[in-house]
Amino acid sequence: MHPIERLRYVARAGGADPVDLVSEAAHALGSFADDPAGLVAAARRLVARHPGVGPMWWMCSRVLVAAVPEEEAWAASADVEADDTAGVLAAALPDEARTLVVGWPSTVVPALARRGDLEVLAADDGTGVDVGRVLARVDVDVVDVPLEGLGAAAAVADVVLLEADAVGPDAALCAPSSRAAAAVARAAGRTVWLVVPVGRALPGPLWDACVAGAVDDDEPWEAGADVVPLDLVDRIVGPGGVVDVAEGTAPSCPVAAELLKPARTPGSHRP
Structure with a gap:
């Protein structure tokens, strides 16, 4: 699946199990590893579409502050899947x-x-x-x-x-x-x-x-x-x-400041 199509799929997947969402989101974000601006935009879009899903914020924040985002995306997905x-x-x-x-x-x-x-x-x-x-x-x-x-x-x-x-x-x-x-x-x-x-x-x-x-x-x-x-x-x-x-309830991820800025919507532009 093309990275943009995968991102759209995850963004639209309302009501899905958080473990499945994080796994799919890891695939989507990993595709933007060589595009820092695209990675930030993709992460913002995911949390904007799933604002009440804690693991999405957790995973996106980990990825955005990581030295190797693609590896961190897979590590986060593995952590969720291994949870007992x-x-x-x-x-x-x-x-x-x-x-x-x-x-x-x-x-x-x-x-x-x-x-x-x-x-x-x-x-x-x-x-x-x-x-x-x-x-x-x-x-x-x-x-x-x-x-x-x-x-x-x-x-x-x-x-x-x-x-x-x-x-x-x-x-x-x-x-x-x-x-x-x-x-x-x-x-x-x-x-x-x-x-x-x-x-x-x-x-x-x-x-x-x-x-x-x-x-x-x-x-x-x-x-x-x-x-x-x-x-x-x-x-x-x-x-x-x-x-x-x-x-x-101790926090288990860093704070990626980029996530706290609103996602751009289609048709929006920089002032």
């Missing part, structure tokens, strides 16, 4: 725990599928993705929870599991309704774990840009994502295990 956060989570969950999940957490679901002793409360986040059906096929005890029952489910769950699409110094970007679930769980004295796979923890400037692109301050309820304050979270689950919030 799902395995860590599967091993760490308490025996026979009643566990609440919201939406389709792409790392959490495979972890739950490995544990036949759990009772999973699968809350609908309005996207229509049927987590309950998927888990039921592998003999997991699962209960579908309608959106109006989210608060009641959070109040009785042993563990509320949220997955971060991105996480910054003081909050995480998660599936819609995640903030409500975490707040109710905290008020009810329940445990909230935030799952942070490889590539999701961002330094402050990238986090700010990520949230600004993904969530409209004037109408945050239309964003298709929730900003969850980290003070509602008890523990972080990541590739290194179950750790405290500060350790689990």
